[in-house]
Amino acid sequence: MAWSLTLPPPSSLSSSSSPSFPTFHHHHHSLFFNGVVAFTRLRHRRNSNTLSHVPSVGKEDTDLRVSSLQEQQLGEDDDGDDEPTPQDIEYVAQIKRVLELLRKNRDMLFGEVKLTIMIEDPREVERRRLLGIEDLDGPTREDLVDALDEINEGKIPKDRASLQMLAEELASWPNLEDAVPKKKPSKSLYAKATDTGIDPELAAKKLNIDWDSAAEIEETNADDETEVPSVVGYGALYLVSAFPIIIGISVVLILFYNSLQ
Amino acid sequence: MPRSRINENFIDKTFSIVANILLRIIPTTSGEKRAFTYYRDGMSAQSEGNYAEALQNYYEAMRLEIDPYDRSYILYNIGLIHTSNGEHTKALEYYFRALERNPFLPQAFNNMAVICHYRGEQAIRQGDSEVAESWFNQAAEYWKQAIALTPGNYIEAQNWLKITGRFE
Numbered sequence: 001m002a003w004s005l006t007l008p009p010p011s012s013l014s015s016s017s018s019p020s021f022p023t024f025h026h027h028h029h030s031l032f033f034n035g036v037v038a039f040t041r042l043r044h045r046r047n048s049n050t051l052s053h054v055p056s057v058g059k060e061d062t063d064l065r066v067s068s069l070q071e072q073q074l075g076e077d078d079d080g081d082d083e084p085t086p087q088d089i090e091y092v093a094q095i096k097r098v099l100e101l102l103r104k105n106r107d108m109l110f111g112e113v114k115l116t117i118m119i120e121d122p123r124e125v126e127r128r129r130l131l132g133i134e135d136l137d138g139p140t141r142e143d144l145v146d147a148l149d150e151i152n153e154g155k156i157p158k159d160r161a162s163l164q165m166l167a168e169e170l171a172s173w174p175n176l177e178d179a180v181p182k183k184k185p186s187k188s189l190y191a192k193a194t195d196t197g198i199d200p201e202l203a204a205k206k207l208n209i210d211w212d213s214a215a216e217i218e219e220t221n222a223d224d225e226t227e228v229p230s231v232v233g234y235g236a237l238y239l240v241s242a243f244p245i246i247i248g249i250s251v252v253l254i255l256f257y258n259s260l261q
Numbered sequence: 262m263p264r265s266r267i268n269e270n271f272i273d274k275t276f277s278i279v280a281n282i283l284l285r286i287i288p289t290t291s292g293e294k295r296a297f298t299y300y301r302d303g304m305s306a307q308s309e310g311n312y313a314e315a316l317q318n319y320y321e322a323m324r325l326e327i328d329p330y331d332r333s334y335i336l337y338n339i340g341l342i343h344t345s346n347g348e349h350t351k352a353l354e355y356y357f358r359a360l361e362r363n364p365f366l367p368q369a370f371n372n373m374a375v376i377c378h379y380r381g382e383q384a385i386r387q388g389d390s391e392v393a394e395s396w397f398n399q400a401a402e403y404w405k406q407a408i409a410l411t412p413g414n415y416i417e418a419q420n421w422l423k424i425t426g427r428f429e
Contacts, residue, residue: 105327106327106329108329109358109361111358111361112323112329112332112336112362115323115336115355115358116320116323116324118351119316119319119320120316121313121317122346174324175292175325178292180327180329188328188330188331188334189280189283189297190297190300190330190331190333190334190335191334192283193280193297193300193301193304194304194334194338195368196334196365196369197366197367197414198365198366198367198368198410198411203365244283244286247282248279251275251278251279251282252275255275255278
């Protein structure tokens with residue numbers, strides 16, 4: 001009779017506990033996993049949001065900054081290149097006017113002006129070479145020549161310091177309004193003072209023959225029409241030519257006499 | 262003190278006095294007189310080897326001299342200075358311009374020929390025979406022009422031209 005009490009069999013207990021345990025485990029696992037996932041997702045979401053936003057914001061800022069800098073640089077370049085200042089235009093006009101005056105009044109070619117501007121103190125060149133530095137105080141002569149070349153080509157130099165210095169130098173060119181007078185090359189003081197490998201008189205004769213053929217013809221005609229006796233004409237010529245020789249000999253003799261004392 | 266008063270020897274003193282006399286005799290403008298004074302001082306400095314002072318004087322002379330024929334002599338002397346300093350490219354530029362205004366400067370032609378000949382020798386040392394040939398041909402042309410102006414001078418150049426078959 002005692003065995004008449006009913007108890008659940010072990011198998012039923014196992015089956016009953018088994019679902020609960022797995023369920024709990026499952027829930028736990030799922031909760032944990034879900035939590036991890038959620039956390040991960042949240043973290044990921046947050047991270048992704050942060051990473052996506054922060055770089056985005058920074059990038060946008062950087063891009064904006066770069067863009068603004070580029071725009072500023074482009075603006076500066078555009079201003080420098082495409083829009084010369086009125087002062088620059090005035091300098092260029094001034095330089096061109098001086099070049100025109102030199103050409104007109106002195107028959108001074110552009111190449112001569114350029115070579116004049118190019119004249120540089122060799123001591124400064126040597127100093128820069130030895131020290132290995134560039135002169136930061138101002139433009140060099142080469143810079144001025146480059147600016148002059150650009151103006152001659154119809155451009156406006158970008159180097160404003162060179163342009164200004166060049167304009168000032170040309171503006172200070174002396175006696176711009178003086179025109180070259182007509183005179184014979186044989187009377188050149190420079191020819192008499194310089195040894196160029198040829199007799200100045202011979203050079204003058206060649207110059208007259210080669211450079212003044214029309215005058216030679218005219219002189220021939222004049223000689224034909226002249227009625228003055230040749231003795232008088234040549235005598236006067238010899239007399240005038242003798243004066244410098246006499247003066248020269250006298251000076252030499254006087255100096256020699258003084259040096260003996 | 263003006264440079265003209267620094268000269269003490271007989272020849273320089275004579276030259277200065279003669280130049281002054283000529284300066285007074287020959288009719289010139291005040292600017293041209295100043296230009297020649299600068300030129301004369303430049304030549305004096307150049308003869309003493311003071312190239313910096315010489316160039317400064319020549320610069321002023323170039324700005325003051327209004328006659329293109331006279332400017333040729335200034336350019337020629339500046340070319341001489343650059344030749345002495347070994348600045349051959351600059352020297353050639355100044356010689357070219359000097360000859361442009363005054364083609365009767367045989368010494369300028371001679372100096373240009375010497376520079377071209379030197380560059381030809383340099384090209385040979387570098388193993389570039391074609392470039393050397395071009396430089397020598399150019400030197401020959403310049404020497405021919407110098408000899409044409411003064412047939413009795415530049416004997417060595419004439420010999421070189423004959424030896425190398427470039428005389429004609």
